Amino acid sequence: MEFANRMNGIDSSPIRKAFELARSIQNPINLSIGQPHFPCPPNIIEAMNKAAIEGKTSYTLTAGIPELKTAMAEKYRTQNHMKYAxxxxxxxxxxxxxxxxxxxxxxxxxxxxxxxxSPYFLMYPAMLKFYGGKVVPLSENFTAYDVEALKNRKFKLIIFSNPSNPTGKVLSKEQLRALANLAETTGAYLISDEIYELFDYDGQFFSIGSEYEKTITLTGFSKTYNMTGLRLATILAEAGVIKALTTLQQYTVVCAPSITQWAGIEALKTDMTTYIQDYKEKRDFVYESLKDHYTIQKSGGAFYSFFQVPCEDEEFIKRAVKKDLILVPGFIFCDSKNYVRLSFATEWETLKRGMKALQELAKES
Amino acid sequence: MEFANRMNGIDSSPIRKAFELARSIQNPINLSIGQPHFPCPPNIIEAMNKAAIEGKTSYTLTAGIPELKTAMAEKYRTQNHMKYAxxxxxxxxxxxxxxxxxxxxxxxxxxxxxxxxSPYFLMYPAMLKFYGGKVVPLSENFTAYDVEALKNRKFKLIIFSNPSNPTGKVLSKEQLRALANLAETTGAYLISDEIYELFDYDGQFFSIGSEYEKTITLTGFSKTYNMTGLRLATILAEAGVIKALTTLQQYTVVCAPSITQWAGIEALKTDMTTYIQDYKEKRDFVYESLKDHYTIQKSGGAFYSFFQVPCEDEEFIKRAVKKDLILVPGFIFCDSKNYVRLSFATEWETLKRGMKALQELAKES
Known part of the structure; x- marks a missing residue:
């Protein structure tokens, strides 16, 4: 079989491998999974089912149903302070x-x-390389001074997730402004992936699009409402970019699933505060449980903790598996092999078992 | 704004432009649309809604839920005579x-x-060119001799829709065997897009995959059950090809919509005979109404008629619009400007109005 050259170097995601590993263990402590443990709220399901019963099963407009776009524009204006949305x-x-x-x-x-x-959502480098892009990593702990040093480089785009998958880091205003400045001076596209925006535990989250209109802002429904399987997100960008992407969408998925778009409208009306509060407590619990055993920062957002382990990540993963604990190795998110990613999007009982296992592992090292 | 080079030459689909034109007319005779006029059957909607209520809103396995793959394998074996499925x-x-x-x-x-x-589904050349491919058209009326003449060429792939969008042509066994031979001798991938397979009015349809195991067979739910907005299809191919495509899907749409996959299982149990019979009568009615006025072949399948008009296609489209009739110009499907595409996937009343308008247009030319 002869595939296109761009297929060289693309490999099955190690997260998917963790999924499969978890399936082979009787009662795994699965802290590898990047989706909420709570169900999609019933009002959202109801709205979706109503759309289906009303026959909304045909193609929608390529760019999405106007009702959802209107609701999203309102959300961007009021919640993200993007007046231009x-x-x-x-x-x-x-x-x-x-x-x-x-x-x-x-x-x-x-x-x-x-x-x-960096560390980055693993899909960014994988897909950038697929299309011939060269990845230049910049540590998430960068300062404005670090960014200033890049001003004579030519970047096609700048991308980050904020809050971060895998670290839970929420970028500061100063950091975001430095990136926006760099984008403006170098002509790079600035892409802010805000899928975890509601998982912001200390009120630090800031949409850089509220200050820099050329930002390409990505907003997802999957994580906030546990709609990962329903496939829904939006892109907010300059009209010229949206026009080009819409044309391309005509030739790819054609449109987002019709009924899911109707679910999205209802999702925007749904208060997720209690869920977020629960995850905040879990965030604290993870930090308190591990801080005396590992080099760990408290996560500011998302539902991950990315911490240093006393051996190579893959070796640590193997030791963890012996205690039925499934984690994700850090090397897939950055250039280091000294970290693992833990997701605290799970039941309390599972999380407690996980912390106990991690405390034991620290002592055994 | 600076886009990637591959964006050059990709343009908004003229079919979408017809959509928009139709929206601007009060009571249009819209024969441009490529989707069934009947609703998605209620048992399919019920199955989908049940899956949603049961909480099946999370990511599925990348390659799809095992239950749907099992049902599709059974369909391929029994209905398409692909023993290896x-x-x-x-x-x-x-x-x-x-x-x-x-x-x-x-x-x-x-x-x-x-x-x-050729004529071809317009997405084939658009997307092939997007990835650097060079399109070599071959008329759908080709003979085995025409194909024999190509045996020293090097093709990466051979692709067709059968039955055809836009012509309704059902390729003969001899034609399909000739293409399979060419694929085998030249090492080309053979891609048979069978999304219209059930719209086969004279029992001529034949899955070349039943004889040539290396065929990549594409099967869609959209047209058969009016699920165009629900986004569901399957690819049957050699395991190595499926493995590579599955890896790529991890980095693109991740998975088909979860609840739609459950709808697909129910769809496979749904008898669509009466709908197909209705379209067969419409196929006959179109042919009988137009055969004395235009150069036209009777369609063997799909729900389109592709016929010659007495002036350039875009001029004819303009004349038709004056009678509130929306058609699609033929130039987007082939190298000729002498054809238009008509869809008979519509109500009888609309179809009758359309035939009357076309008869008048023929007389006025």
Whole structure:
């Protein structure tokens, strides 16, 4: 079989491998999974089912149903303080991954340098490389001074997730402003992936799009409402970018699933505060349980902790498996082999078992 | 704004433009639309809603839920006579367009020649060119002799829709065997897009995959059950191809919509005979209404008629619009400007109005 050259170097995601490992253990402590443990709220399911019964099973407009775009524009204006947010700046996509795929397809030429804040969501470098992009990592602990030093480089785009998958880091205003300045002076596209925006435990989260209008903001429904399987996200960007991406979407997924788009409207009306509060307590519990045993920072957002382990990540993963604990090795998110990613999006009981196992592992090292 | 080079030459689909035109007319005779006029059957909606209520809103396995793959394998074996069809040869995708996107991404290198049976579904050449492929058209009326003449060419892939969008042509066994031979001798991938397989009015349809195991067969739910907005299709291919496409899907749409996959299982149990019979009568009615006025072939399948008009296609489209009739110009499907595409997937009343308008237009020319 002869595949296209771009398929070289693309490999099955190690997170998916962790999924499979978890399936082989009787009663695993699965802290590898990147999706909420709570169910999608019933009012959202009801709205979706109503749309289906009403026959909304046909193609929608490529860019999404106007009702959802209007609701999202309102959300961007009021919750994210993006005064410029209007319908013609919004594209509804089949999840964030689909949004990334459209963006990288539309933007990246062979050899283009792309600045990726590290540790990074593993899909960024994988897909950038797929389209010939060259990944330049910049540590998430960068200062404005570090960014200033890059001002004579030519980047096609700058991308980060905020709050971060895998570290839970919430970038500061100063950091975000430095990236926006760099984008403006170098002509790079600034892509802010805000899928975890509601998982912000200390009120630190800031949409850089509220200050820098050229920002390409990615907003997902999957994590906030546990709609990972329903495939829904939106892109907010300049109208010219949205027009190009919409054309490309005509030739790819055509439109986001119709009924899911109707579910999205209801989701925006749903208060998730109690769920977020629960995850905040879990965030604290993880930190308190591990801080005397590992080198660990308290996560500011998302539902991950990314901490240093006393041996190589893959060796640590193997030791953890012996205690039925499933984690994700850090090397897939950055250039280091000294970290693992833990997801605290799980039941209390599972989380407590996990902390106990991690405390034991620390003592055994 | 600076987009990637591959964005050059990709333009908004003229079919979408027809959509928009139709919206601007009070009571249009819209024969441009490529989707059934009947609703998605209620048992399918029920199955989908049940899955949603049961909480099936999370990511599924990348390749699709095992239950749907098992049901599809059974369908391929019994209805399409592909004895070799098993779960590990099946990938569930977010519609045929998504399947095409994965395939062309995974297979096509810059400069690869691709044999496309013409007239063609407009997405084939658009997406092939996007990934650097060179389109070599071959008229759908080809003979085995025509194909024999190509045996020293090097093609990366051979693709066709059978029955055809836009012509309704059902390829003969002899034609399909000739293409399979060409694929085997030249090492080309043979891609048979069978999304219209049930719209086969004279029992002529034949899955070439039943004889040639290396065929990549595309099967869609959208047209048969009016699930165009629900985004569901499957690819049947050699296990190695499925493995590569599954890896790529991890980085693109991740998985087809979860609840839609459950709907798909119910769809396979649904008898669509009366709907197909209705379309057969419409197929006959179109042919009988137009045969004395235009150069037209009776369609063998799908729900389109592709016929010659007495002036350039775009001029004819304009004249038709003056009678509130929306058609699609033929130039987007082939190298000629002498044809238009008509869809008879509509109510009888609309179809009758359309035939009357076309008869008048013929007399006025």
């Amino acid at each position: 209007h319908e013609d700046r919004i594209l509804v996509t089949s999840g964030i991954s689909s949004a990334l795929f459209l963006l990288f397809n539309a933007l990246v030429n062979e050899g283009d340098e792309c600045l990726v804040i | 098993h779960e590990d040869r099946i990938l569930v995708t977010s519609g045929i367009s998504s399947a095409l996107f994965l395939l062309f991404n995974a297979l096509v290198n810059e400069g690869d020649e691709c044999l496309v049976i």
